[in-house]
Amino acid sequence: MDKIKLRPYQDNLIDKIYNIWDKDPELNVMLQLSTGGGKSVIIAKIIQDLREEGHKIILQVHRKELVSQLSLALCKFGLVHNIIAPTNVARQIIGLQRLEFNKQFYHSNSPIIIGSVDTINARAMQLVNVLNGIKYVITDEAAHVLKENKWGRALKLLPNTINIGFTATPHRLDKKGLGSETDGIYDKIVTGPTTRWLIDNKFLSKYKVVAPPSDFAERIEHVKTNTSDYSSEAIKAAAEGSQIVGDVVENYIKFASGTQAIVFAPTLTIGQEMADKFNAAGVTAKFLSSLDNDSERFKSVNDFKSNKIQVLLNVDLFDEGFDIGVAEGKRIIETVILARPTMSLGKYLQQVGRGLRPSPNKEYAIIIDHVGNVRRHGLPCKERKWSLDRPSKREKSKSMVRTCVECLSVYDRTETQCPFCGTLAITKSEGTGRVPPNFVDGDLELIDIETIREMEAKTVLESPDSVAQRVTAAAGIIAGKSAAKKQKERIETQNLLKDKIAQWAGELRANGMDDRSIHKEYFLRFDQTIAESLAEPNLQMKNMIEELDVWWVRSTTTHSDRSV
DSSP, X not given: OOOOOOOHHHHHHHHHHHHHHHHOTTOOEEEEOOTTSOHHHHHHHHHHHHHHTTOOEEEEESSHHHHHHHHHHHHHTTOOBEEESOHHHHHHHHHHHHHHHSSOOBOTTOSEEEEEHHHHHHTTTTTHHHHTTOOEEEEESGGGOOTTSHHHHHHHTSTTOEEEEEESOOOOTTOOOOBTTTTSOBSEEEEOOOHHHHHHTTSSOOEEEEOXXXXXXXXXXXXXXXXXXXXXXXXXXXXXXXXXXXXXXXXXXXXXXXSOEEEEOSSHHHHHHHHHHHHHTTOOEEEEOTTSOHHHHHHHHHHHHTTSOSEEEESSSSSSSOOOOOOTTOOOOOEEEEOSOOSOHHHHHHHHHTTOOOOTTOSOEEEEESSSHHHHHOOTTOOOOOOSSOOSSXXXXXXXXXXXXXXXXXXXXXXXXXXXXXXXXXXXXXTOOOOOXXXXXXXXXXXXXXXXXXXXXHTSOOOXXXXXXXXXXXXXXXXXXXXXXXXXXXXXXXXXXXXXXXXHHHHHHHTTOOHHHHXXXXXXXXXXXXXXXXXXXXXXXXXXXXXXXXXXXXXXTGGGOOOO
């Protein structure tokens, strides 16, 4: 079998994991890599390396579909392995192995084991001998792993093991941390290249987002739910009476006709209605859910892969780890249709990531958002800082995207015009008089000159000597000296903040952003202009310096979050 050649960044990520183990071989490590970055290949290579050292390894996954996918990844490395799954699923996987490789790689006594976490927990008593002696546990979709949930229970069956977790999104909607010092088990995190970098270097596809008007998106914002994400009841309530079924089919034909599409539907009933309407419109479609048996799911996925099915619809089935390989002469996912709202950043990024795998015959992916998920979470390429800790602050609720009024494309609000059709983002109407910054997203070219002069005047701080004289006259010498000292400190902090903003702006300029967009970027992030920040009291300016440091990761590529 031909040796699989990894991409340079994949080799680099593996080296980082091994370097951590060189210092402390007992540490549990999590690897973050954007959807489509090639986690399966990295997993297989690490398993190959560990097996060559004589170790016994188990790879545990979330769903039965992922057992099949990762089993085939192991086959590409020539790795014989045991499969812990329902008998019919194991047989289907072995059949796929024979179909793709003309041989099977299954052996019940193999020291490499792959299985779903539910099956491992359910068969715990039967698997004592199989699980005995395992040294390394590799977990795919490791954002699920907490000490006290079913993943943690499965790991308790494997004491004294070393864990490696893989995920595109180390982020939980319940705000729990994945680190061993909080709610999870991982000691260190290794982060991969950003989605933007992967696109720029052609490892992921370019994309374009469109957000057609949707009564469903409006309805869901007014539905109350007691859960962290929208409950099925809330989604159903918003969907009833909406035009979501017709909207999805109509806008697929309008924006993505003829493409291979995956649809994340809101409910089982609506998912089937959408499939029926697609088929009635002459577009071959199939709806799948957890209620379908394994044989039907396997067949439908393979039919989609071979392009016998053009639109594959599902409810919460294919948001994690769903990988459609590029069959020779066939098309992979080109369009992702979001018809299921979610408050989960992880779920959203997993869904849109289904369409970002590149293909020779795909110029760019099309993301059609009917439910406001892009407005809620930001563009797929938005820079995000990943951590094993619990979130220390709530994310800003302000949307960082705008929908073009002409072509309905979604783009970053720092842009002054639509990058797809050129329509101006905001226009300053004649006769509007005073224009405050929040009216035009802090765009200095659209703010009236009187407002700008007032903001700039406030940044000229009174001298310490002047403050001392004024306060001494009113409250005495001691109070005057104290006020002068505080004013001197405020001026020093203001100068530090000026320097910090200048460095940040300099990086953005070096990456092609103009000053007008830089001011918009700052305003959208901090809810005030640069001039307003420089007029703040001393403590607020110090906090601004710290926040800029935390946010610095966004300074290199956010402005290029456009697609084609």
